[in-house]
Amino acid sequence: MTSKPKSILVTGATGYVGGRLVPDLLQSGYDLRVLVRDRSDVVGRNWHNKVDIVQADVLKPETLSGVMSDIDVAYYLIHSMNGNIDFAERDLMAARNFGLAAKRAGISRIIYLGGLGDRNANLSNHLMSRQETGDALREAGVPVTEFRAAVIVGAGSISFETIRYLTERVPVMICPSWVYTLVQPISIIDVISYLTSALTHSNSVGKIIDIGGSDVLTYGEMMTQYAKLRGLIRILCPVPVLTPTLSSYWVHIVTPVPSTIARPLIEGLRNTVVVANNHAQEIFPTITPINYLESVSAALDNIELGNIETSWSDSVSTTIGGRSKSVLKHQDGMIIERWERVVTSTPTKTHDIYTRLGGANGWPYMNWLWRVRGYIDRIVGGVGYRGGRRHPQNLRVGDTIDFWRVESVVPGKLLRLRAEMKLPGNGWLQFETEKISDTTSRLTQTVFFAPKGLFGFIYWYVLYPIHSLLLQGTISNIARSSEKPNDQLTSR
Numbered sequence: 001m002t003s004k005p006k007s008i009l010v011t012g013a014t015g016y017v018g019g020r021l022v023p024d025l026l027q028s029g030y031d032l033r034v035l036v037r038d039r040s041d042v043v044g045r046n047w048h049n050k051v052d053i054v055q056a057d058v059l060k061p062e063t064l065s066g067v068m069s070d071i072d073v074a075y076y077l078i079h080s081m082n083g084n085i086d087f088a089e090r091d092l093m094a095a096r097n098f099g100l101a102a103k104r105a106g107i108s109r110i111i112y113l114g115g116l117g118d119r120n121a122n123l124s125n126h127l128m129s130r131q132e133t134g135d136a137l138r139e140a141g142v143p144v145t146e147f148r149a150a151v152i153v154g155a156g157s158i159s160f161e162t163i164r165y166l167t168e169r170v171p172v173m174i175c176p177s178w179v180y181t182l183v184q185p186i187s188i189i190d191v192i193s194y195l196t197s198a199l200t201h202s203n204s205v206g207k208i209i210d211i212g213g214s215d216v217l218t219y220g221e222m223m224t225q226y227a228k229l230r231g232l233i234r235i236l237c238p239v240p241v242l243t244p245t246l247s248s249y250w251v252h253i254v255t256p257v258p259s260t261i262a263r264p265l266i267e268g269l270r271n272t273v274v275v276a277n278n279h280a281q282e283i284f285p286t287i288t289p290i291n292y293l294e295s296v297s298a299a300l301d302n303i304e305l306g307n308i309e310t311s312w313s314d315s316v317s318t319t320i321g322g323r324s325k326s327v328l329k330h331q332d333g334m335i336i337e338r339w340e341r342v343v344t345s346t347p348t349k350t351h352d353i354y355t356r357l358g359g360a361n362g363w364p365y366m367n368w369l370w371r372v373r374g375y376i377d378r379i380v381g382g383v384g385y386r387g388g389r390r391h392p393q394n395l396r397v398g399d400t401i402d403f404w405r406v407e408s409v410v411p412g413k414l415l416r417l418r419a420e421m422k423l424p425g426n427g428w429l430q431f432e433t434e435k436i437s438d439t440t441s442r443l444t445q446t447v448f449f450a451p452k453g454l455f456g457f458i459y460w461y462v463l464y465p466i467h468s469l470l471l472q473g474t475i476s477n478i479a480r481s482s483e484k485p486n487d488q489l490t491s492r
Helices: 016-027 087-105 125-138 158-169 188-200 219-230 244-254 259-270 279-283 292-305 347-354 367-379 453-482
Strands: 007-011 031-036 052-055 073-076 109-115 144-149 172-175 208-210 235-238 316-320 324-331 334-343 404-410 414-419 425-435 441-451
Touching: 007 016, 016 031, 016 188, 073 087, 087 109, 087 125, 109 125, 109 188, 125 144, 125 259, 144 188, 158 219, 158 259, 158 453, 188 292, 208 279, 219 235, 219 292, 334 453, 347 414, 347 425, 347 441, 347 453, 425 453, 441 453
Parallel strands: 007 031, 007 073, 031 052, 073 109, 109 144, 144 208, 172 235
Antiparallel strands: 316 324, 324 334, 334 441, 404 414, 414 425, 425 441
């Protein structure tokens, strides 16, 4: 054991692992500096005002001057595999630049997360790049603690999400031989534990430490166990020949992962990736990694509760009429559609409008369609329209609004409703208000849908045109009502 370092730099804080590491380190009482290419990338994260944010680009060494001054330990969690064919060269260049800058700044140690795999087993370009990046960080002479992991199981992890989407969406999967490749997946919970514990374990300095969960499985077993946990029946049909290119196109079609990113990942699936040394157990005896099913359960719990932290995925935005912005994206196992609108009203007044939804007040757009949905739900054995709400104006957690239940309500800020109608998955409807100026505020309306199985995705996309129409109409009428002097909810 060793004393806690005084100050820490985290790179890759906008990524999947880094975005989860930062709040964990803050909770442990560390002083953090976060390196980002664009400061706006972290604005809005619930920790952005608790860290020192510096703007730099590891591919531009001149921008790194002074970034690591007064820093004891730096986390290197940068990975440039974004579809570019030269990702390996970019990774090496970035790591060398960072290592040299760390040496000049007198950094005592770099902590890096790379990938498992035997270099003598014809590693894929992706897996070889992860290990060569660790070598490049060491070139400048700064001691490196290098963790190596395989598939990280957690809502939002690109490897796990690929497996999850394939299993959810495809009842019968034509699979190449890689379904029999052995892998030792590890929960994101345990990855964060190892990364943070390394700070106070001096015997981890200069070590390459393989980390993995308690199970060694094939990729096929990962999919079938996931399906069993979700109550899905899935059939795997292995075929002798299915090239990485064809596989990546299949992933591109079935999942949100583009083929340019999927291909290098799929090429790595031919390599066995299991723990090959006992350093993790020797150095961190108090960490007992959980098994695969426990890891999946934890990931699904986050989806179930709507706890969305970080993800590899990007969103697609469009602006309609210069006023409302629509965002549709897949993140952490959810389909998310969000509408934003700037209104000439205070957050409190706007909040008062959307907390009057439902019951005798009705819904502000196509109220008749909401009622039809309630009748259909009743016919198929759901709760139906259920007679409205407890009070026409006041809400509290646990109240029902037609076929919704109030899950969270924050006066002047937020209302989150959980769907209780019959759905092939879980759904939420959320409204938020945020002050912009004394006379304007931002109204945000979001639908979260966590589909279950292929039918869940079909349900969403078949009804998407109606959902989109309802969302646009609902937020428009709420905005219109909040801007009226009589403060009345209007409907169309």
